[in-house]
Amino acid sequence: MTMAVPSHQHHELLGDDLASAARTRLEKAGEQWTTMRASVFEALAGFDKPASAYDIAEAVSGREGRRVAANSVYRILDLFVGANLARRVESANAYVANAHPGCLHDCIFLVCDTCGQTTHLDDDRITRGVRTAAEATGFSPERPVIEVRGKCADCG
Missing domain, CATH: 3.30.1490.190 (Ferric-uptake regulator, C-terminal dimerisarion domain)
Incomplete structure (x- = not known):
């Protein structure tokens, strides 16, 4: 027997649509969508599992052709969590992109x-x-x- 789960509905965004929604959300929060923030978000959204700041720093470093420090990525991820662009999986010390950044929920x-x-x-x-x-x-x-x-x- 399958039970219906009380929830609210989302339209899960992907790719450019997700990046655009994330940018809009961040700018509405009074922050700038910088090149580095865009790169970190793109890397985060590209993982199919929760990613650590080190995983993201490595991905961005490979794409940018220069070393990106995990400390910088942590600061950006903290900003993303605060702006509802990302969620932290506490037990894994890792992050996932929020596929519906316009929706605040637990x-x-x-x-x-x-x-x-x-x-x-x-x-x-x-x-x-x-x-x-x-x-x-x-x-x-x-x-x-x-x-x-x-x-x-x-x-x-």
Whole structure:
């Protein structure tokens, strides 16, 4: 029996459409879309699994033909997370591009311990429950991130 997951709907963006939406979102946040930020976002969006700042720095360095420091990439990734262009997979210390940067929501990540594949899903019922439980203790949740570790369907 398959249960419907309460969620909100997104149109997942890819390629140039995603980069354009990310640029628009960043500029609306009062930041500039620099060449380096565009390169970091393009590299991040090009990974099919969560990528570390080192992975991204290596990808950008290869494309640019010059060494890009991971410290610079970390600063840009922090900016991207704050502007909703990227999400941090906390347990992997890695990042994924947000395929719908115009939508603010809480994250649930399903992380495969075997292959590293990470699936992002939305279930407003679960995240609302987490927020309600936190608020009941007097805690003010700002950015709930739920990670479920296990095995994906391919590795299970």
